[in-house]
Amino acid sequence: IAHIKYIQHRPGEDRERGGREMFNDREDSIHAREMREAIKELGNSQVVVHKLMLSPEVNVEDKKAFTREVMENMSREMGRDLEWFAVQHNNTDHHHIHVVVLGKDRNGTEVRISMKDIEKAHEYGNRYLERCHPLELERSRREREDRLKEEREVRDKAREAAREERIREGLELPWLHQKIVREQLEPYKDWKERREELEKKPEGKRQERERPYYQDTIEAAGKRWSKENNLSELRxxxxxxxxxxxxxxxKDDYKKLASWIREKERQEAQPQKQEKHKDRVRRDEFEYDSNRYRKTDSYEKLTGLSNKLREKEERLPFDDYQRLRGWIEGKDRERFSGALEKQIEFTHKKFERSRTVEDVKAMEGGRVLEPMQEHLMRNPIVGLFMAEAAIANEIVRSIPLDDRNRDYLKERIDGLEDAKRELNERQQTRRGQEDEKQRGWDKNTDFIDAALGKHREEKDRETREKIEKAQEEAKKAKEREDEERKRKRERKRDDWDRFDPWGRF
Structure with a gap:
């Protein structure tokens, strides 16, 4: 009764005086008193009413026709002459219809509505929309797909940012480190053997431990889930x-979820037929979208199917989806199997290739000769040639190839002499040009040339003074260096015992 009052008198712009209009499969307008009396007559029944809500994806023009067609098909599917009434709610962003189905039909038979019946009702509603509102339905589905795609992208970015933050804080390992640690904890060879033993077990025996969990509930993704959820929600x-x-x-909660999905898929595929081969071995292939996928397919093909399923609303059967995830995990483990051993072997080979002859000699503790080299050295001609080459090598090594014998002061003095010589040549050239200009004297340009010539002479005078000053400093430094060398030579010629340890004669 309270629910009837709510759906009829809920606040909103669409509420009329006296409440919203109620209708059923026969009349467009019925009085609420009739429904209350019918409900009171069912007070002793196990189920008094069933409360449904029809929410079409698009705003249909005739909601009464939509509701009547859905309920008529639902009655035919259930084999009952359902007695129901409904109220429209048009005061929200998405219009919907509240339907109240009585606990007994017009023949007095009890009515029980399961999740399968609700899924059928949803299917009947989509058929009506495809027939009467095809363009609006297609547009709404496209908008929903775009919205879900955007939400998925935002969720993925947030999850990736959170993962990077955990990595920076040291709470989670990077992706590659996780693969290596996983390989260390359980090598691929051991994991593969365990998986093969599990797949050899009959499917019925593997599911025996999951059956006691059917009537329980689980907490996941911030919600409570149970067997009453439909198949698409559980998938x-x-x-x-x-x-x-x-x-x-x-793990125990996931076993419950897996058992619910398997049972619903079994009921959907074979509602009245029992399985004849419960102990059959699990298949190694399945078919989706006219393509066959096998356990031996490449990692790229399997991950491509997984990404495709993530972007679409279509879902694989639970067993096929579990196989796909297991195959992807196996391929991923195979790629990183023996990663540490391979890296150590690669590093060892790289180190061996980079070793020189000196490194080998140091490891062997002496001279190392190859067999071919030892055989050639027994030839007297080759031995003589190698001896001469060794002498030439010693002579070349005795010649210093560094800057120890360079006389920097002498080079500096020579450079200053060259600069002074170039300055004199430039002055002589300029004087010759001035003599030629005096022969062809021009009154208009004489003043400008005189000013330029005077400026150049001043610059040359300054340059000459700097060069001469640098030459004097270089000569003094050269004299000091010669005196220092002379003192060193005299000190070397002195007897070693000329001075005592304290520097006295």
């Missing part, structure tokens, strides 16, 4: 748990 949750490592749930 979405399973994929979300696979994609988001930080949202993983305990």
């Amino acid at each position: 979405d949750l399973n994929e979300r748990l696979w994609d988001n490592y930080e949202e993983r749930i305990p």
Whole structure:
């Protein structure tokens, strides 16, 4: 009764005086008193009413026709003459219809509505929209896909930023380090053997431990989940748990989720037929979108299918999806199998190639000769040639090739002499040019040339003074250096015992 009052008198612009209009499959307008009396008559029944809400993806023009067609198909599917009434709510962004189904049909038979019946009702509603509002439905689906894609991108960016923050704080290892640590904790060879033993077990025996969890509930992704959720919702949750490592749930809870999905898929595929081969071995291939996928396919092909499924609303059956994730994990482990051993071997080979003859001699503790070299050295001609080459090598090594014998002061003095000589030549050339100009004297240009000539003479005078000053300093430094060398030579000629340890004669 409270629910009827709510859907009829909920505040909003669409509420009329006396409440919103109620309708059913036969009449466009019925009085609320009739429905209250019908509900009171069912007071002793196990189920009094079923509350449904039809929310079409687009705003249909005739909501009554939409509701009647959905409920008519639902009655035919259930084999019941359902008695129901509905109220429209047009005061929200997305219009919807509240439907109240009585607990007994017109024949007095009890009505039980399962999640499968609700999924069928959703399918009937989509058929109506595809027939009456095809363009609006297609536009709405496209907008929904774009919105979901944007939300997925935002969620992925946020998850990646959070992961990078955890890596910076040292709470999580980088991607490559995780692969290496995983390989250290459980090598690929051991993991592969364990997986093969698990796959050899009959499927029925593997599922025996999962069956006691059917009636429980689990907490995941901030919500409470149970067997009453429909198949698409449970599949979405399973994929979300696979994609988001930080949202993983305990193993026992995941067993419950897997058992619910398997049971619903089994009921959907074979509602009345029992399985004949419960102990059949798990298949190593499945088909999706006219393509066949196998366990031996490449890592790129399997991950491409996983990304494609993530972008679409379509979902694989639970067992096929579990196989796909297991194959991807196996391929990923195979890529990093023996990563440490391979890197150590590569580093060792790189070090061996970089070793020189001196390194080998140091390791061997003496001279190292190759067999071919030892054989050639037994030839007397080759031995004589090698001896001459050794003498030439010693002579060349005795010649200093560095700057120890360079006389920097002498080079400086020579450079200053060259600069002074170039300055004199430049002055002589300028004087010759001035003599030629005096022969062809021009009254207009004589003043300018005289000023330029005077400026050049001043610059040359300053340059000459600097050069002469530098020459004097270089000569003095040369004299001091010669005196120092002379003192060193005399000191070397002195007897070694001429001075006592304190420097006295």
